[in-house]
Amino acid sequence: MSKKPTIKDVAAHAGVSKSTVSLVLQNSPLVKTQTREAVQASMLALNYVRNRAAASLRGGSTGLVGLVINDLRNPFFTEFATSAQEALAEAGFATVIANTDENAQTQHRVIASMLEHEVSALLVSPAYGITKDTFDAMARAGLPVLQVLRQVDPRAKHFPFFSMDYAHGSTLVAQHLVDEGYQKIAFVGGIARRQITEERLSGYLSTMDTAGREPTVLFGRATRDLGWQLADELIDAGVDAAMCFNDLVALGLSAALAQRGHRMAVTGFDDIEECVQVYPQLTSVHCDVKRFGRRAADILLAWHQGGEKPRDLPRQPVHLEVRASSQRSSA
Amino acid sequence: MSKKPTIKDVAAHAGVSKSTVSLVLQNSPLVKTQTREAVQASMLALNYVRNRAAASLRGGSTGLVGLVINDLRNPFFTEFATSAQEALAEAGFATVIANTDENAQTQHRVIASMLEHEVSALLVSPAYGITKDTFDAMARAGLPVLQVLRQVDPRAKHFPFFSMDYAHGSTLVAQHLVDEGYQKIAFVGGIARRQITEERLSGYLSTMDTAGREPTVLFGRATRDLGWQLADELIDAGVDAAMCFNDLVALGLSAALAQRGHRMAVTGFDDIEECVQVYPQLTSVHCDVKRFGRRAADILLAWHQGGEKPRDLPRQPVHLEVRASSQRSSA
């Protein structure tokens, strides 16, 4: 009643030594099944709760994995976080999810805090503006750090990077729009000169080039609001197809177009679930985030357990989902 | 180079005792400013990282707060999580966010894990089907547990509950729809006989009663997909206004109606950001989640620090945002 029970109490209750209890906690094969069961019964009887702090202090890992996300408002990232967490939980790891809102300072604080709490590994989708300090801190901690989705800074080269084949996706969309016969195709959203923008832009630019079209690019932070705001500008420019940086931009634009009663082809990128539950349904590059999240977790855990830093991770393939938003009216 | 530095190393470097270093770490007012600065300089010089596990083992708190969410895919919850996390971070707490996906078993595992990691407090939006075991485990741990947004089970009565004035919001919407002159008003979404559903339904039912209308209620798990699926049924039933359980249902329904070219008033609940970036813009009950998240965090922290369990928390007020989706066509 008074204090929380410790392994000592469990040991006394089960009539064994605390070392044995410790072994049971670690699922060690060294204890006889019979003993193990007795100990487990005692733990249950006493409502024993393992103290991870003590465990990690002496030796083992905390069983915590940090997950640093820069935009929890984007369904793509929540989906990613959710599936990574699932995979980690199955492997017995608890996940600390933190949102940085694309703020380098917040990110530094968050990562520092995770290091203090001795996470066993880190999964980071770095925020823009991440500083050397942050990288140094992670490097010094000497734990597996996997960068996902964005490689923000060349200084980060020594952390492995796992992402999807955005360049190919970009080509697929651009070619599709050309094939459908659109004349003035614009690229909308993304922050200039960042790696992920370059990738998603690359296929567009090369396809425009091949097709002999003049590219039109409007940059901006990829939110629903951006698409919503840029509608007029696109209409005025005579654009008849907008290839958006991601689904959020596309959905915002699509809504704005509907409000104005203007018809224009719109495509997204990521293929979040919402794409099929809007009108018109949104053509997008399907990225299978669920699978991606699980694989990222697996890679990280393999590294954590095997000790071998992964090399040259392959890009996860993507494919195009053509839907009504980009098809010529049947009228 | 070899090992991570400890307070002992810092103490040696700064020429003080480890107790002093410890005091500096805790921002104790007992150390002279001069000493404090010298110690901090040494910490920086050695790249010292505090070991929270050891700290919490001896005495202090872990500085971790657990945040248990049941649907991270719902923007409402991510917004809540984000703002709560912000407030907690400002108070120096790290947040462990976990998603349960409305699964009681997952939730139990997640909470058990948080207790093992000795979170200092818990913010829980309980999943349906939560068991007595889970409540017992939390109660035994003897830490502040604040239930938010849902009170799922009468057994949970001894944990304080903080939510918004959903019943009032429900009345506002229903009355608005009656005032606009809609004839057949249906309520769509929510799982039957759950407290939150009852609350959001209450104003609808009483208003229908007063207005002498027959209520029509379609239950279901409140997702975008539900609205999308139920469109035909509502149209066939001759419904001319759908009061939805939340924004997701409303948005799904709205999209399905657009696709069918059918006009029907639609209202949501929560007022997520997306409501103004869709066509037609969605009438909804504005709940100010940002403020709610911060307040929930504040209440929890006050409890954690003051030791006084909060009593009779007031419902946070809500108001109606009337937009195009529920207004009579100007045509």
Place this chain on the structure above:
DNA sequence: GCACATTTTTGGAACGATCCATATTGACGG
């Protein structure tokens, strides 16, 4: 310059689990 209060600093004993080297048990062949 002394007595006394106040401010700072300090060793050493915890905290609860894990690891290691060592002890105990049991099984089996001779």
Place this chain on the structure above:
DNA sequence: CCGTCAATATGGATCGTTCCAAAAATGTGC
């Protein structure tokens, strides 16, 4: 019935911090 080997079980030292009581340094009034 003993020796040997494998399978299990055990004390005690240990991890890095905080807390406590008590020591040292500093300040104050006469």
